Amino acid sequence: MTTTENLLQTLQTEIEQTSYGESPAELYEPIRYIMALGGKRFRPLLTLLSASIYTDDLKNILKPAIAVEVFHNFTLMHDDIMDKAPLRRGKLTVHEKWNANTAILSGDVMLIRAYDLLIDIKKEDLRNVLIRFNKTASEVCEGQQLDMNFETRWNVTEEEYIDMIRLKTSVLLGFALELGGILGGADMEAAQLLYEAGESMGIGFQLKDDLLDVYGDPAKFGKQVGGDIIANKKTFLLIEALSKAEGTIAAELNEWISAETFDKEEKVNAVRGIYDTLGIRALTEEKINSYFSKGIDCLERLSVPYERKKNLLEFVHQLVEREQ
Amino acid sequence: MTTTENLLQTLQTEIEQTSYGESPAELYEPIRYIMALGGKRFRPLLTLLSASIYTDDLKNILKPAIAVEVFHNFTLMHDDIMDKAPLRRGKLTVHEKWNANTAILSGDVMLIRAYDLLIDIKKEDLRNVLIRFNKTASEVCEGQQLDMNFETRWNVTEEEYIDMIRLKTSVLLGFALELGGILGGADMEAAQLLYEAGESMGIGFQLKDDLLDVYGDPAKFGKQVGGDIIANKKTFLLIEALSKAEGTIAAELNEWISAETFDKEEKVNAVRGIYDTLGIRALTEEKINSYFSKGIDCLERLSVPYERKKNLLEFVHQLVEREQ
Numbered sequence: 001m002t003t004t005e006n007l008l009q010t011l012q013t014e015i016e017q018t019s020y021g022e023s024p025a026e027l028y029e030p031i032r033y034i035m036a037l038g039g040k041r042f043r044p045l046l047t048l049l050s051a052s053i054y055t056d057d058l059k060n061i062l063k064p065a066i067a068v069e070v071f072h073n074f075t076l077m078h079d080d081i082m083d084k085a086p087l088r089r090g091k092l093t094v095h096e097k098w099n100a101n102t103a104i105l106s107g108d109v110m111l112i113r114a115y116d117l118l119i120d121i122k123k124e125d126l127r128n129v130l131i132r133f134n135k136t137a138s139e140v141c142e143g144q145q146l147d148m149n150f151e152t153r154w155n156v157t158e159e160e161y162i163d164m165i166r167l168k169t170s171v172l173l174g175f176a177l178e179l180g181g182i183l184g185g186a187d188m189e190a191a192q193l194l195y196e197a198g199e200s201m202g203i204g205f206q207l208k209d210d211l212l213d214v215y216g217d218p219a220k221f222g223k224q225v226g227g228d229i230i231a232n233k234k235t236f237l238l239i240e241a242l243s244k245a246e247g248t249i250a251a252e253l254n255e256w257i258s259a260e261t262f263d264k265e266e267k268v269n270a271v272r273g274i275y276d277t278l279g280i281r282a283l284t285e286e287k288i289n290s291y292f293s294k295g296i297d298c299l300e301r302l303s304v305p306y307e308r309k310k311n312l313l314e315f316v317h318q319l320v321e322r323e324q
Numbered sequence: 325m326t327t328t329e330n331l332l333q334t335l336q337t338e339i340e341q342t343s344y345g346e347s348p349a350e351l352y353e354p355i356r357y358i359m360a361l362g363g364k365r366f367r368p369l370l371t372l373l374s375a376s377i378y379t380d381d382l383k384n385i386l387k388p389a390i391a392v393e394v395f396h397n398f399t400l401m402h403d404d405i406m407d408k409a410p411l412r413r414g415k416l417t418v419h420e421k422w423n424a425n426t427a428i429l430s431g432d433v434m435l436i437r438a439y440d441l442l443i444d445i446k447k448e449d450l451r452n453v454l455i456r457f458n459k460t461a462s463e464v465c466e467g468q469q470l471d472m473n474f475e476t477r478w479n480v481t482e483e484e485y486i487d488m489i490r491l492k493t494s495v496l497l498g499f500a501l502e503l504g505g506i507l508g509g510a511d512m513e514a515a516q517l518l519y520e521a522g523e524s525m526g527i528g529f530q531l532k533d534d535l536l537d538v539y540g541d542p543a544k545f546g547k548q549v550g551g552d553i554i555a556n557k558k559t560f561l562l563i564e565a566l567s568k569a570e571g572t573i574a575a576e577l578n579e580w581i582s583a584e585t586f587d588k589e590e591k592v593n594a595v596r597g598i599y600d601t602l603g604i605r606a607l608t609e610e611k612i613n614s615y616f617s618k619g620i621d622c623l624e625r626l627s628v629p630y631e632r633k634k635n636l637l638e639f640v641h642q643l644v645e646r647e648q
Contacts, residue, residue, distance in 0.1 A: 116455075142348060
């Protein structure tokens with residue numbers, strides 16, 4: 001059996017060798033640029049690992065796996081315009097390096113290219129995969145819209161927040177695993193379990209992102225610890241704090257949120273202190289663990305010998321334990 | 325056999341009844357808005373008329389035909405952002421009525437919806453249709469990119485211009501006809517002829533648009549006659565004039581193009597006068613006729629009884645003779 005490390009290497013090579021089109025260069029160069037920015041490639045890797053439960057012949061799974069990565073990068077290109085993000089993985093975003101029009105149109109072509117990379121799926125599976133992909137892709141857009149809507153709302157509930165991150169992030173992880181299953185030869189029930197595993201764990205990952213932003217080890221965390229607090233980003237932690245805080249604590253929290261000028265470190269420490277007082281850390285960890293457990297439970301329920309799913313389970317455990 | 329008028333009515337009803345999604349409303353409302361703005365619906369009508377050459381049972385062709393219209397409207401929604409267009413069919417464009425982010429994201433979902441409307445195509449045709457659709461959709465984006473590139477170039481050749489309008493406009497008309505053929509049961513050769521017919525006539529239609537803008541009857545032409553001249557739009561006529569003008573005529577043309585303040589009517593009359601002097605009208609009409617003839621010739625070469633293609637041919641002749 002191939003190791004996960006080898007699969008990742010195969011994926012990287014395949015991504016580098018994938019053609020996105022040539023002319024006009026203004027349209028296709030930004031696609032090569034964003035695809036070369038890197039990232040952990042863990043969506044297509046999940047597709048390969050999921051397929052590897054059912055088959056050792058992964059060569060027909062590569063292109064569909066890369067379709068998932070291309071789709072993901074399409075959403076990044078368009079989201080970055082909407083979020084006015086200047087940087088992506090430490091480099092200029094496409095709309096900053098070129099302009100918004102280029103980022104819109106190159107993104108459009110990327111979405112079409114994602115469909116194109118699914119085209120060689122065998123006839124019996126193509127329609128089913130496309131139905132699932134269309135639903136997933138629409139949901140990712142719905143999640144982005146909800147995320148934008150939440151920016152101007154201060155009464156977002158936990159339930160609404162979880163549903164937003166489910167749509168924006170998790171359904172694509174679910175689809176990545178389900179796709180691998182379908183193409184590997186899983187039956188419908190197993191494909192559904194794989195989807196649910198990805199969906200649950202995706203919610204866990206996003207909540208862990210929220211948690212690490214506040215409680216991450218600065219030496220290990222890739223980004224600035226406290227960035228979400230500084231930007232008043234409506235994370236799970238802030239939403240919980242807003243709903244739980246009362247009296248002077250609520251007043252203090254609102255004061256920090258409303259402050260137009262402040263010392264960044266002071267704000268991060270103060271808001272983290274409020275989270276500590278309200279027990280937000282433990283509450284978030286509990287939530288994360290429950291989503292991770294549910295996801296891993298789905299994988300354990302797959303009725304195949306442990307050896308077949310060992311690579312996927314080990315990879316998932318790594319993701320669960322990451323501290324950056 | 326159904327009349328073209330009936331088919332159009334059926335299409336309108338189907339478009340009104342098509343669901344695009346509900347929640348979040350910010351995402352789906354703009355889709356219903358742009359789809360309700362109207363337009364001649366002649367792309368999906370071409371698909372139905374093309375299919376009707378081979379079959380009388382058009383009910384399974386309706387959704388794929390509407391996919392073409394949804395795709396077309398997706399391109400309008402995104403192009404309007406890029407072109408900063410304030411109005412579309414006399415109403416506010418989506419990015420003006422809502423905002424650019426909404427127009428980006430709703431457009432993305434429309435593109436996904438277009439794929440979704442193709443999903444019920446029967447297994448034997450699905451892959452082939454998707455390959456052709458992906459290629460067409462990418463080419464439409466390429467055409468839009470070229471169109472934007474041309475805005476800042478003054479040395480666009482006739483050949484480059486024709487290729488740009490072929491990509492931006494004509495390939496989708498080709499695909500609309502080809503799609504109807506494939507779904508109706510045409511063989512590969514016939515499907516290819518239908519594609520070529522649409523591609524050729526599409527170029528003719530765009531050149532006719534360019535011509536009518538300058539020489540249209542104000543009483544019949546929907547838009548302001550001379551709008552392209554006022555905006556220095558690089559149409560076929562301007563490109564030809566720029567390449568043919570010499571000496572004082574070239575100087576006069578360049579003066580009008582460079583003028584920052586001018587009387588609109590005076591500019592339109594002066595540039596039209598230059599076109600007259602250079603014989604641009606006759607040259608353009610000749611070009612239009614040659615593309616129309618080539619397109620109609622493709623339809624005539626289809627080896628089916630005349631009765632079967634009568635509706636399509638009559639509709640095409642109407643389009644050719646339109647003066648608005």
